[in-house]
Amino acid sequence: MNNEPYKVSICIPIYGVEQYIARCAESLFEQTYHNIEYIFVNDCTQDKSVDILMQVLSKYQVRKPQVKIINHKYNRGLAAARNTGIDAVTSDYVMHVDSDDWIERNAVELLVKKQIETGADYVMANHIQNLGTYRIFWERPHIVNPRQLSLSLIKRYMPINVYGQLFHISLYRNHEIRVAEGVNMGEDFQQVPRLAYYATQIAIVDEFIYHNENTNKASYTRSSFNINKWEQVWSSTQIIIDFCQEKGENFVQAANFLRFKTAANSLITLTKGKLYPIEYKRMSDIVNARRDLWKSMPVTQQACFYLSNIYMVAVYVKAARILRFALNKMYKKIRHHDIVKP
Structure with missing residues (x-):
């Protein structure tokens, strides 16, 4: 840990993911990068997600001091959970991981390495979308100009996801970027184009480091339309x-x-x-x-x-x-x- 340049905060919202959170937590606690702050935000989940998280954490004693679990007093939704996580960050760089997804063991290490090489305050990476019977490999286009990237995101020419990327916390705090509480559909879209616009330098990790689970029918964005x-x-x-x-x-x-x-x-x-x-x-x-x-x-x-x-x-x-x-x-x-x- 002494040789690692800085601490990275990972924000993970929790709600209705008892079938998936063990896989997610294991992938987080097994990171090859050690200097990590884990911020789990329990949005009053009604299932055993938090109990399962604690069971997994008991196997990783070295990670226990690095874990924060913040409990909402009532269910406020994904947007509020994102804001709560950002408010609790104590490091310079932050990453979002959804609790039904998982990441490669070297994900944080690769993001930090690229950030050190380039000095970027926004580091993107490729991700894999799991649709059950098949997978889609999403490669990031090499757009590193902040304004151009922001425009491409606004026009939806590329995937818009806040998870699996590394952001300098100043992009959130200096520009007051928050998610509108209660507006949970499109919450990624509220953040990412603005984060890209205000970035001073953008870099891309070419590896596929993030796995997005699309079979969770309880997920807010994949549950029934209304x-x-x-x-x-x-x-x-x-x-x-x-x-x-x-x-x-x-x-x-x-x-x-x-x-x-x-x-x-x-x-x-x-x-x-x-x-x-x-x-x-x-x-x-x-x-x-x-x-x-x-x-x-x-x-x-x-x-x-x-x-x-x-x-x-x-x-x-x-x-x-x-x-x-x-x-x-x-x-x-x-x-x-x-x-x-x-």
């Missing part, structure tokens, strides 16, 4: 739109594009075929008000708004989801071999 979640997506979008309005012409254009792309994606991805007439009209009005942006979207998304009958759209949405799944298998670098777990 109109409240749809409103949260729009709230997260609006936060970034407001941010863009102050950052120059390119960001204003990106904000306009984001507004319409979010409307289209809401129909295809979030509603899962369950369309609400009032919300459909709201989205259609937004998109059709600017045909230039409407035409800049993929044809599959344009079709959503070309069809005026909501029941026809419902049929289209289901077909589009099947098509998207098929295209993902063909073009998203899916590999069918097993991945070595920590």
Whole structure:
């Protein structure tokens, strides 16, 4: 530990992950990097997640002094848990890990090594998305210009995830970057484009160090859709739109594009075929008000708004989801071999 340059804080929210948290905790406590502060935020989970965490921790006595468990007094949601974790950080660098995911044993070591080599205050890395029967390998594009990266994230040209990356804590604290409490859908999107914008230097670890578990049906983002979640997506979008309005012409254009792309994606991805007439009209009005942006979207998304009958759209949405799944298998670098777990 004496040879390690600094302490890294890892923030881990806990809620409803009793089937996954042992794997997550083991991958954290077995890190080859030793100078780590673990901040677990218990958002009043109703299952045995915390008990299982303590059982795992009992096997790693050397890690016990490094662990903080913060208990919310009542269930406040993922966004609040993120904020609680950031508020508790006592080191210069912070990393987020979701408690149903896991990381490679050398993940922190690789991130710190890259940060030392480059002096970056934001270090990205590749991740693997586990979808049960197959995996998707997501490679980060080599965009190291902060403004360019922020724009690419806002336009959703690349994955937007706060987990599995290394941030200097000053990016949060100096710029008052927080997640809107209660707005849990799109909470990553509220943070990452702003963190990228304010970074002075960005670096990329080319290895796949993070495993994202997408089979947890209890996860907030993967549980059943409802109109409240749809409103949260729009709230997260609006936060970034407001941010863009102050950052120059390119960001204003990106904000306009984001507004319409979010409307289209809401129909295809979030509603899962369950369309609400009032919300459909709201989205259609937004998109059709600017045909230039409407035409800049993929044809599959344009079709959503070309069809005026909501029941026809419902049929289209289901077909589009099947098509998207098929295209993902063909073009998203899916590999069918097993991945070595920590």
